[in-house]
Amino acid sequence: MKRTIMKYARIIRFFRGAALVAAAAGLAGLVGACTNETVEYNYGQQPDGTTLATVSGTLRSAKSLRDRIPVQMTENAAEPMTDRIVYRLNQPAAQTLTVTVAPDLSLVDTYNATNKTDLQPLPATAVTVGNGGMLTVAAGKSESEPLEITFSADGLASGSYLLPLALQTDAETAEGQVLYYGITVRAFDENIYQDGDNSWEIPLDTEWTTVFYINTSEAQAQYADYVALETIQKDEFKTTKQASLGNIIVLRIAQVDYDTASQRVIFAPTSDLFYTLEHSDKYIAQMKDKGRKICVCIEGAGKGIGFCNMTDAQIADFVSQVKSFVETYDLDGVNLWDRGSGYGKEGMPAMNTTSYPKLIKSMREALGEERLLTVVDHEEPTEYFWDTEATGGIAVGDYIDYAWHGYVSQNETIEFCDPYNSSSMFPQVHPRKVIAGLDKNRYGTVNVPFYTDGS
Numbered sequence: 001m002k003r004t005i006m007k008y009a010r011i012i013r014f015f016r017g018a019a020l021v022a023a024a025a026g027l028a029g030l031v032g033a034c035t036n037e038t039v040e041y042n043y044g045q046q047p048d049g050t051t052l053a054t055v056s057g058t059l060r061s062a063k064s065l066r067d068r069i070p071v072q073m074t075e076n077a078a079e080p081m082t083d084r085i086v087y088r089l090n091q092p093a094a095q096t097l098t099v100t101v102a103p104d105l106s107l108v109d110t111y112n113a114t115n116k117t118d119l120q121p122l123p124a125t126a127v128t129v130g131n132g133g134m135l136t137v138a139a140g141k142s143e144s145e146p147l148e149i150t151f152s153a154d155g156l157a158s159g160s161y162l163l164p165l166a167l168q169t170d171a172e173t174a175e176g177q178v179l180y181y182g183i184t185v186r187a188f189d190e191n192i193y194q195d196g197d198n199s200w201e202i203p204l205d206t207e208w209t210t211v212f213y214i215n216t217s218e219a220q221a222q223y224a225d226y227v228a229l230e231t232i233q234k235d236e237f238k239t240t241k242q243a244s245l246g247n248i249i250v251l252r253i254a255q256v257d258y259d260t261a262s263q264r265v266i267f268a269p270t271s272d273l274f275y276t277l278e279h280s281d282k283y284i285a286q287m288k289d290k291g292r293k294i295c296v297c298i299e300g301a302g303k304g305i306g307f308c309n310m311t312d313a314q315i316a317d318f319v320s321q322v323k324s325f326v327e328t329y330d331l332d333g334v335n336l337w338d339r340g341s342g343y344g345k346e347g348m349p350a351m352n353t354t355s356y357p358k359l360i361k362s363m364r365e366a367l368g369e370e371r372l373l374t375v376v377d378h379e380e381p382t383e384y385f386w387d388t389e390a391t392g393g394i395a396v397g398d399y400i401d402y403a404w405h406g407y408v409s410q411n412e413t414i415e416f417c418d419p420y421n422s423s424s425m426f427p428q429v430h431p432r433k434v435i436a437g438l439d440k441n442r443y444g445t446v447n448v449p450f451y452t453d454g455s
Helices: 002-008 049-054 107-115 221-226 271-278 285-289 312-328 355-367
Strands: 039-041 057-061 068-074 081-089 097-103 127-129 134-137 147-151 159-167 178-186 192-195 198-201 211-215 228-232 239-244 248-259 264-269 293-300 333-336 372-377 402-405
Touching: 057 178, 068 081, 081 097, 081 134, 097 127, 107 159, 107 178, 147 178, 178 285, 211 221, 221 248, 221 285, 248 271, 248 372, 264 312, 293 312, 293 372, 312 333, 312 355, 333 355, 355 372
Parallel strands: 039 097, 068 178, 211 248, 248 293, 293 333, 333 372, 372 402
Antiparallel strands: 057 081, 081 147, 097 134, 097 159, 127 147, 159 178, 192 198, 228 239, 248 264
């Protein structure tokens, strides 16, 4: 039976379901300087007290929303890792302002003592700070041009390192004046499985595309790294194929939240999802080593707003938020699953057939072609995707990489749904129509729930 299922499946999905509570994080910091002339602060120079009382600023990284930036590297990797930092003021500068940053390894011991860690100082030869470490905020601007920081793993042994990058001043280092880079150097993690004293490599499957959903509030993401398929010849009992499954790993959940006062649609990842991504060296990096694509799932939050009733302005704002999140955490794509949105709530706009297609088109343009965009085909939100007249002329299939049906339940048997073959030998309880522009090889016809012992 398993082999029969595989024959008709283009995508097999692993799902663990649970609702999560969205979390938000705030950042704050203080440091700055301003005089009547163009200013440069190098080590040993300190801005006057009047200046500090009027202008404040923080160092910001493009890789993290916090002052702790994880960097994952592999031993002897040819490609260096880079980050871009800026110096951001709380108000436009009255005149040109220049500050200088540099590695400050004297902060490593303090960091270890405060956080009960045992990180090694990153050797100075492993980091390069561009432009002599100078960040310049032009008059009338509130943010400097980006400064590139480059990390190299050449000659570094496996281990955990710390690089504090600090604003150069005689004043005591304060919040916002230093960025802490946690560099993890790992040996390359081959897809190796071991049984007793015997070990062997199981490559990622290329015959079938399999997708695993991981609810980060219930399971650690790296568990998706240990699922494999073995085919055994029935007469000789010889293994004919071994393949690691999980080409695409979809992390749950992020939700579509709504602020009533501003009427803003908000992209709201859960706290567990944030934690997983902030610790990607533990939960994510080894899966990427093996070629797996890591994506985020976006679902409804029951607020009466979803992909099917956003305005054009809300779509543009929401897509911008998602793009920033994906780039910050170096994700490989986005999965859209419009469920639990709570459409029909009093005071909220009605569903329409153009909002979701517009969102998909805008999301593709924002993510570019190098990242995945996938859609779950389920119920009313996607039932009209076959009709380009209803979608405002947008052929949804032209803008997505894959789609699969969303009819899955731990209390039901596996459902087959093949819009391209209505006469399939398997019963189709929820018939769907072909999404305009989507080739049949990009549609997942089988959806496998996670069956618990009691289900």
